[in-house]
Amino acid sequence: xxxxxxxxxxxxxxxxxxxxxxxxxxxxxxxxxxxxxxxxxxxxxxxxxxxxxxxxxxxxxxxxxxxxxxxxxxxxxxxxxxxxxxxxxxxxxxxxxxxxxxxxxxxxxxxxxxxxxxxxxxxxxxxxxxxxxxxxxxxxxxxxxxxxxxxxxxxxxxxxxxxxxxxxxxxxxxxxxxxxxxxxxxxxxxxxxxxxxxxxxxxxxxxxxxxxxxxxxxxxxxxxxxxxxxxxxxxxxxxxxxxxxxxxxxxxxxxxxxxxxxxxxxxxxxxxxxxxxxxxxxxxxxxxxxxxxxxxxxxxxxxxxxxxxxxxxxxxxxxxxxxxxxxxxxxxxx
Numbered sequence: 155x156x157x158x159x160x161x162x163x164x165x166x167x168x169x170x171x172x173x174x175x176x177x178x179x180x181x182x183x184x185x186x187x188x189x190x191x192x193x194x195x196x197x198x199x200x201x202x203x204x205x206x207x208x209x210x211x212x213x214x215x216x217x218x219x220x221x222x223x224x225x226x227x228x229x230x231x232x233x234x235x236x237x238x239x240x241x242x243x244x245x246x247x248x249x250x251x252x253x254x255x256x257x258x259x260x261x262x263x264x265x266x267x268x269x270x271x272x273x274x275x276x277x278x279x280x281x282x283x284x285x286x287x288x289x290x291x292x293x294x295x296x297x298x299x300x301x302x303x304x305x306x307x308x309x310x311x312x313x314x315x316x317x318x319x320x321x322x323x324x325x326x327x328x329x330x331x332x333x334x335x336x337x338x339x340x341x342x343x344x345x346x347x348x349x350x351x352x353x354x355x356x357x358x359x360x361x362x363x364x365x366x367x368x369x370x371x372x373x374x375x376x377x378x379x380x381x382x383x384x385x386x387x388x389x390x391x392x393x394x395x396x397x398x399x400x401x402x403x404x405x406x407x408x409x410x411x412x413x414x415x416x417x418x419x420x421x422x423x424x425x426x427x428x429x430x431x432x433x434x435x436x437x438x439x440x441x442x443x444x445x446x447x448x449x450x451x452x453x454x455x456x457x458x459x460x461x462x463x464x465x466x467x468x469x470x471x472x473x474x475x476x477x478x479x480x481x482x483x484x485x486x487x488x
Contacts, residue, residue, distance in 0.1 A: 213309065222301040224294070226264070233261045234270055234287075235295055241286040243276060250395040252336075270294055334425040337393055339434045344378040344388045344402070352390060352400035356417035363454045364478060374476050376414040380404050387438050391418070391427050398422045401431040403438055410446035410473075410484070411439050416458065428461045440487055447487060450479035 214228075215221050221228040236247055248258045262285065265271045270291035276282035287295065313321055342349050360368035381388050381402045391399035398419040404412040413435055418427045439447055449467070451458050459481060463469075467483035474482075 215305070222298065222305065224298065224301070226268075229257075230261050230264055231298055233258070234265055234291060235298055237271060237285045237287055237291070237295075239287065239292065241284055244273075244283040244285055246395050247285065265291070330425060333393070334427075337391055337398075337425070337427060337430060339389055339391050339430055341438070342388050342390045344381040346388075346390070348390045348392070348397040349388050349400060352397050352417060353415055355419070356400065356415055359417065359420075360452070360478070364452055365454070368478060372477055374412075374414075374474060376402055376404065381414075384442075387435070388415075389431060389434050389438075391422075391431055393422060399427045399431055401435050403435045405439075405442055405444065408443075408445075410448045411442070411444040413447060413449040416449070423457070428458070429465060432461070432465050436485075436487060445487055447485045448473060448483065450474065450476045450482045452478050453480040 211217055216228045219227055221231050224231060233247070233251070233253075236242065236251065244258070244262065247253075248255060251258075253261075262271065262273065266273055268290075269288055272286045272288055274284050274286060276284050310318060310321075357368060357370050380386050381404065384405070386402060386404045388402045389400065390397050399417060399422065401416045402414040404414055406412070413432075416428065416431065418431070436447065447467075449462065450472075451462070453459075462483050465485070467485045470482050470484045472479070472482050473484075
């Protein structure tokens with residue numbers, strides 16, 4: 155019933171899939187269209203990306219068996235660094251880094267043999283494992299940070315001062331674009347912890363930004379039973395395993411459907427998360443036979459208003475009595 159409908163891990167090009175069974179005709183059509191787009195990427199563009207990948211992996215030492223001279227490859231050092239001072243759930247760590255379970259287990263065993271991590275049972279689920287840095291592991295992470303800073307400074311030092319600004323601007327743009335490509339959008343049960351967390355953040359932000367605050371109890375309902383298939387859907391955007399956005403769809407048979415609870419974490423705004431959420435909800439609406447989508451919003455949410463207009467929603471006369479709304483939008487799905 156619930157499943158992922160956006161990028162497959164370790165794939166730069168997002169496409170839709172359905173984990174709960176065979177793809178519907180609508181989702182299959184979207185998949186076919188996207189794969190056609192991938193095939194039509196110009197060969198010169200593909201060659202440029204491959205050349206860039208070769209240059210980066212060579213320059214940062216990813217090809218070396220001893221990354222930064224620490225007698226272990228980059229993969230093991232990166233996993234150690236990601237454990238962090240607070241420790242990490244192994245399953246969440248694998249999910250965040252997109253690591254194969256077997257490969258991650260081999261890296262963990264290596265770090266454990268080196269005395270850098272301790273593997274412990276999860277306090278809430280004995281079937282899960284948590285990683286914790288030992289004293290030696292914490293010292294090694296600090297040394298990796300020091301050496302990584304030196305390596306980055308050395309690389310920048312080799313670039314003429316007049317070109318350094320251009321390089322840094324290009325690096326920032328590439329990093330943002332690749333980070334956006336790591337985004338997963340999943341259909342979730344409205345009672346799932348990720349949904350509950352995002353809805354709570356949504357309400358907190360509206361309460362801070364609206365004149366007079368926000369009380370969900372006074373707003374038009376978006377209760378779990380209204381957002382559970384076949385009555386509706388919830389979608390959650392996750393970046394490296396962390397929920398960073400949400401949206402919901404309320405279905406009303408042949409009547410216009412409603413978009414509700416659209417929210418994007420401030421830390422990821424500008425990465426296209428809101429548009430991806432909209433597109434995912436539109437795909438679910440089309441699959442459900444919806445012809446018209448509707449939503450309402452508050453005048454304090456200027457970025458949301460801009461998003462809806464850019465996505466093809468037209469402003470219309472009020473169609474409900476939502477007390478927090480100043481703008482009402484509608485889109486006819488093709």
